[in-house]
Amino acid sequence: MKIALIGYGKMGKAIEEIAVAKGHEIVLKIDAYNLDEFTAENLAKADVAIEFTSPHSAVENIKKCISFGVPVVSGSTGWLKQWDEVKGFVEEHNGALLYASNYSxxxxxxxxxxxxxxxxxxxxxxxxxxxxxxxxxxxxxxxxxxxxxxxxxxxxxxxxxxxxxxxxxxxxxxxxxxxxxxxxxxxxxxxxxxxxxxxxxxxxxAHNRKGFAGGAVLAAEYIVGKRGIFSMKEVLGL
CATH class of the missing domain: 3.30.360.10 (Dihydrodipicolinate Reductase; domain 2)
Structure with missing residues (x-):
């Protein structure tokens, strides 16, 4: 699986470590210093995007990935007042979004x-x-x-x-x-x-970030090839 990391802070690095150990490939890493690389051409290399950024940028990041046809696993919190807007955008574009406030x-x-x-x-x-x-x-x-x-x-x-x-x-x-x-x-x-x-x-x-990161990778594996809105309930069969 080819993964784009939208947000490359401590969580992004933890996700990268686990994803690579499972045999996946990180094809794009976006943070505040290389936003010019957040393009349709670069995202096209990925099967899925994992988005861990801030409440202020999450909505735009999710919409951008969806508009470029890439399913998104988002773990950013603090933006859910715009949930209906994002949900409608995903449905309008026949995209795929898996959101959880916590992926552990x-x-x-x-x-x-x-x-x-x-x-x-x-x-x-x-x-x-x-x-x-x-x-x-x-x-x-x-x-x-x-x-x-x-x-x-x-x-x-x-x-x-x-x-x-x-x-x-x-x-x-x-x-x-x-x-x-x-x-x-x-x-x-x-x-x-x-x-x-x-x-x-x-x-x-929680003792460290590994539980969150591992769950995010599991969610990415689940959402590839799907359409719709999902949560960790579907991933874990709860």
Whole structure:
């Protein structure tokens, strides 16, 4: 498989290492210093593009790849207010996009565990639920996309929570997400149900970027030759 890396920071380099070890070829690397090489001609060499950039450039990068006929695996977060716009663009161009807020296999299992626990806790009104997330100081968005996905999973079943907020709140309708930025933390997410009697909590802690990068390569292998909108649920059969 021939891969174009759109974004060649720490994550791009981790993806490259795993992809090459699996026998894939990196045919294009785009970062802020060679944007002039982000062309249809260069993208035509790739079977798939893996896009890990910033909230400010992700949408344009995805659209560019789709318009050039290249399926995209995107892991950029912080841009989902434009999700409907991007989804419509992909459908209009009969393209393929696989988006996940987190590509780690463990985290995607954690997403499902979170939803299962929320479903079980929904009948027990004596508990209050809150989220915590810790990332490195280079993390550009807060809360993390992973934390937002977890919050949405909780609110799907715990109907007392109407919206998430990124601060401590006295409003019982608010689902708190408390964000910390501490080096060199790759990512920790905790969901805690608290009552006067006991606490129930589940935690996922990443030790390095390999889990995210490996999942992104797995997603790229999955999407080649497909059309439509996909997630890690399809990749992992969850």
């Amino acid at each position: 296999i463990g985290v995607n299992i954690f997403f499902e565990l979170n939803r299962l626990l929320a479903k079980m806790m929904s009948a027990h009104t004596g508990y209050n639920v809150a989220l915590e997330e810790i990332h490195h100081t280079e993390k550009k968005d807060a809360p993390s996309g992973t934390a937002i996905t977890l919050a949405e999973g909780v609110m799907e079943f715990v109907k007392a929570k109407k919206q998430w907020v990124n601060h401590i709140s006295d409003n019982e309708d608010d689902l708190e997400i408390i964000s910390e930025r501490i080096d060199p933390a790759p990512g920790t997410h905790k969901i805690k149900y608290h009552s006067s009697i006991d606490d129930i909590e589940i935690i996922h802690t």
